[in-house]
Amino acid sequence: MANDQHIPEELQRNVFMTTVDFLYNWSRKNSMWPMLFGLACCAIEMICTAAGRYDLARFGMEVMRPSPRQCDLMIVSGTVTKKMAPTIVRLYNQMAEPRYVLSMGACATGGGPFKEGYNVVSGIDKYIPVDVYVPGCPPTPEALLYGILKLHEKVENQSVKTVPWYRKETPKGIAVPELGPDIFQPDRAEEIAMFTLRPIPAEES
Amino acid sequence: MTDDITTMEAPALPYADAVPGAVVGADEFGIIVNRDKLVEFALYLRNNEGFDYLSSLTAVDYLGFEGRTAEDRFEVVYHLFDTKKGGDGVVLKVRLPEDDPQLPSLIMVYPGADLQEREVYDFYGIRFNGHPRLRRIFLWEGFDGHPMRKDWKEAYYEAEHKPFKSRWPNGHYHWAEDRVPWGDNVKYPQGWDPNAFEPAPPPLPTIHDIPGEEIKTDRVIVNMGPQHPSTHGVFRMIVALDGETVVGLEPECGYLHRNHEKIGERNTWLGNIPFTDRLDYLSSMSNNFGYVLAVEQLMGEKGKPPERAEYLRVIMAELTRIANHMWSIGFLLNDLGAFFTPALYTIQEREMILDLFEEASGSRMMCNYMRFGGVRRDVDEDWLNRCRDLVHNRIPAKIDELDEYLTNNEILLARTKGVGYLSAEDAIALSVCGPMLRASGVPYDLRRSRPYSIYDRFEFDVVTDDGCDVYARYRVRMEEMRQSVRILKQALDDIPEGPVFKGKPGYVTRVAKGEAYGAVEGPKGELGFYVVSDGTDNPWRYHIRAPSYINLNALAPMCIGYKVADSVVILGAIDIVLGETDR
Ligand code: SF4
Numbered sequence: 001m002a003n004d005q006h007i008p009e010e011l012q013r014n015v016f017m018t019t020v021d022f023l024y025n026w027s028r029k030n031s032m033w034p035m036l037f038g039l040a041c042c043a044i045e046m047i048c049t050a051a052g053r054y055d056l057a058r059f060g061m062e063v064m065r066p067s068p069r070q071c072d073l074m075i076v077s078g079t080v081t082k083k084m085a086p087t088i089v090r091l092y093n094q095m096a097e098p099r100y101v102l103s104m105g106a107c108a109t110g111g112g113p114f115k116e117g118y119n120v121v122s123g124i125d126k127y128i129p130v131d132v133y134v135p136g137c138p139p140t141p142e143a144l145l146y147g148i149l150k151l152h153e154k155v156e157n158q159s160v161k162t163v164p165w166y167r168k169e170t171p172k173g174i175a176v177p178e179l180g181p182d183i184f185q186p187d188r189a190e191e192i193a194m195f196t197l198r199p200i201p202a203e204e205s
Numbered sequence: 206m207t208d209d210i211t212t213m214e215a216p217a218l219p220y221a222d223a224v225p226g227a228v229v230g231a232d233e234f235g236i237i238v239n240r241d242k243l244v245e246f247a248l249y250l251r252n253n254e255g256f257d258y259l260s261s262l263t264a265v266d267y268l269g270f271e272g273r274t275a276e277d278r279f280e281v282v283y284h285l286f287d288t289k290k291g292g293d294g295v296v297l298k299v300r301l302p303e304d305d306p307q308l309p310s311l312i313m314v315y316p317g318a319d320l321q322e323r324e325v326y327d328f329y330g331i332r333f334n335g336h337p338r339l340r341r342i343f344l345w346e347g348f349d350g351h352p353m354r355k356d357w358k359e360a361y362y363e364a365e366h367k368p369f370k371s372r373w374p375n376g377h378y379h380w381a382e383d384r385v386p387w388g389d390n391v392k393y394p395q396g397w398d399p400n401a402f403e404p405a406p407p408p409l410p411t412i413h414d415i416p417g418e419e420i421k422t423d424r425v426i427v428n429m430g431p432q433h434p435s436t437h438g439v440f441r442m443i444v445a446l447d448g449e450t451v452v453g454l455e456p457e458c459g460y461l462h463r464n465h466e467k468i469g470e471r472n473t474w475l476g477n478i479p480f481t482d483r484l485d486y487l488s489s490m491s492n493n494f495g496y497v498l499a500v501e502q503l504m505g506e507k508g509k510p511p512e513r514a515e516y517l518r519v520i521m522a523e524l525t526r527i528a529n530h531m532w533s534i535g536f537l538l539n540d541l542g543a544f545f546t547p548a549l550y551t552i553q554e555r556e557m558i559l560d561l562f563e564e565a566s567g568s569r570m571m572c573n574y575m576r577f578g579g580v581r582r583d584v585d586e587d588w589l590n591r592c593r594d595l596v597h598n599r600i601p602a603k604i605d606e607l608d609e610y611l612t613n614n615e616i617l618l619a620r621t622k623g624v625g626y627l628s629a630e631d632a633i634a635l636s637v638c639g640p641m642l643r644a645s646g647v648p649y650d651l652r653r654s655r656p657y658s659i660y661d662r663f664e665f666d667v668v669t670d671d672g673c674d675v676y677a678r679y680r681v682r683m684e685e686m687r688q689s690v691r692i693l694k695q696a697l698d699d700i701p702e703g704p705v706f707k708g709k710p711g712y713v714t715r716v717a718k719g720e721a722y723g724a725v726e727g728p729k730g731e732l733g734f735y736v737v738s739d740g741t742d743n744p745w746r747y748h749i750r751a752p753s754y755i756n757l758n759a760l761a762p763m764c765i766g767y768k769v770a771d772s773v774v775i776l777g778a779i780d781i782v783l784g785e786t787d788r
Contacts, residue, residue: 043438052770083345116362117390121389126389138571181347
């Protein structure tokens with residue numbers, strides 16, 4: 001609002017000048033709709049955060065949408081299993097840009113108490129990019145709120161000039177992993193084949 | 206231990222002449238049955254001895270167990286009970302050789318064996334001949350191997366038992382990811398070609414023709430879940446529809462299969478307690494309760510908790526029941542379309558209880574509160590007073606308020622009355638338990654029929670309802686909260702002073718060799734833990750009889766013939782929690 005002298009006097013009280021970035025980020029930050037999607041125990045705390053006591057509505061976020069098309073934020077709230085991972089990646093791909101991912105709890109961040117499990121993915125960031133990690137098992141609603149505020153901070157500091165989703169070179173989606181004998185990313189198939197199809201060296205067999 | 210000790214010494218085997226050649230032996234814990242005569246013998250037990258309820262069905266892999274050979278490597282274990290007389294049941298065991306693990310399915314005798322047999326097939330590769338849908342249920346078709354076998358190792362496998370030495374060599378943490386070539390929790394069999402991979406086709410439901418439907422229309426297959434607002438988590442059902450009528454339904458689980466049982470075998474006995482919290486994460490206290498009861502059976506005198514601890518356990522378990530039913534009623538209303546407003550009120554009450562839990566145990570949800578031979582921490586008089594205030598004033602008033610607004614609400618009545626019919630016979634046959642079973646008019650409550658802990662000291666009614674529909678399930682839950690309040694009032698009046706833990710706390714628990722089945726009436730139904738010990742610091746087998754999972758047996762029979770919108774409500778009234786369903 002520095003160049004007020006260009007504005008006729010009678011309009012000065014009615015017109016505010018600001019940057020596109022500020023307005024764009026301000027509106028996105030204050031109406032960030034999370035996806036209605038819970039994975040495990042952490043989802044219960046997420047629901048409690050949305051309920052009366054912690055009241056997510058204070059941040060303009062109470063509108064949880066089950067459809068990924070209408071969401072801005074995916075809260076990965078719980079253990080990501082191998083069976084579920086392809087679905088999560090698909091949901092992520094279906095979300096419209098700008099999209100954010102918040103990894104809630106130890107499981108979503110790194111496998112948590114179930115890390116050794118044969119059906120557990122060691123953190124959702126193996127497949128999709130994560131913006132904010134919230135530690136805890138489960139994180140308390142306060143912790144989740146803090147994580148959300150951190151995400152708001154991140155949004156505030158973005159600029160339309162540099163955000164990836166207006167750039168041509170940004171890839172449009174992530175390859176969906178497939179369930180073979182174990183979960184695998186199709187784009188790593190060659191690498192896997194080199195290992196599984198190689199002739200077994202004499203000293204190993 | 207469910208078997209009669211006298212059968213051990215007596216020369217005659219139990220039920221020896223019932224079916225010739227069926228009973229081939231007996232041990233301290235059960236009757237060993239010849240697999241060729243299993244069906245006949247089970248029929249006899251059901252029809253003549255009154256064991257009409259197949260509670261738990263599981264298997265144990267005894268590879269390398271002392272005294273076992275390849276000839277009797279696998280053992281399938283059945284726990285049968287009598288819903289009319291109550292009391293201890295009977296345990297059947299079928300031993301199977303390593304190279305031929307198959308036996309006849311009991312699905313014709315006990316239809317409730319359906320999901321549990323599929324689970325055993327999935328985990329152990331034991332075939333149940335005659336099962337119509339013997340497919341994997343937790344893992345996917347094409348998964349490499351059967352993970353619960355003792356010789357199947359995970360990608361991150363380090364050692365048979367915890368604590369893993371490799372975790373902190375010289376005080377430095379080593380990432381599990383660094384030990385596998387892919388940097389991730391995966392492994393692929395030699396010779397598998399990922400470029401030639403074809404995914405398995407999705408499972409399709411069996412279609413039932415509804416009599417009386419004149420116009421034949423095309424069937425549509427609709428997939429609901431695993432990401433669906435009505436499935437209470439990551440449950441998936443594949444529904445076949447004729448118009449809007451459900452004509453077939455296939456449940457698909459495993460989207461939250463977190464390998465509790467495999468991890469449980471590597472953990473120490475004590476280390477499993479926090480894992481039980483994460484089973485049914487809405488009622489962690491009663492999960493703790495079931496597990497410590499099972500293990501305490503193997504600990505003899507040492508495992509007997511002091512009086513005050515017994516009371517604290519009951520208080521916590523009943524508070525949990527109220528919290529759970531509050532949640533489930535709120536979310537049933539959600540499923541009916543009253544989105545979130547009723548739930549806001551019920552969650553508020555749950556928060557009050559969680560505050561008490563947080564103060565007693567240090568955590569709102571994952572309480573990790575009970576220990577073998579007691580509880581972790583005592584509560585003070587102030588806590589007890591606040592708890593008294595809650596159960597005398599606040600909670601009863603709130604239950605009445607809910608009752609007033611909901612029970613006679615026209616929309617609720619129209620959407621739930623007569624929906625999801627399940628007769629008493631079907632409910633028993635399908636191994637349904639908990640409020641679901643009692644809403645079909647069967648007064649089977651473990652707190653009465655097989656009293657554990659100190660439940661025999663309290664006055665309360667076993668709530669039943671003859672409605673057999675969703676409305677009856679709602680009513681039963683409502684009334685059960687009132688009964689819990691009744692128990693709580695008595696327990697809070699009688700709670701004595703004294704210690705809450707016997708012995709000194711330690712990481713390692715001495716557990717005798719043997720096996721035990723401990724069960725509690727959790728908020729969702731009979732939550733059982735079947736543990737086998739080889740006398741070491743870790744369980745040999747740790748099986749969870751999960752009520753939410755077994756209640757799903759009834760999902761397809763209840764939904765068929767109703768509209769697809771009703772199936773959402775029917776599922777909501779089962780009150781599943783995926784952490785427990787998929788384990
Ligand atoms: S981090 Fe803890 S509470 Fe959250 S999903 Fe994992 S086990 Fe459950």
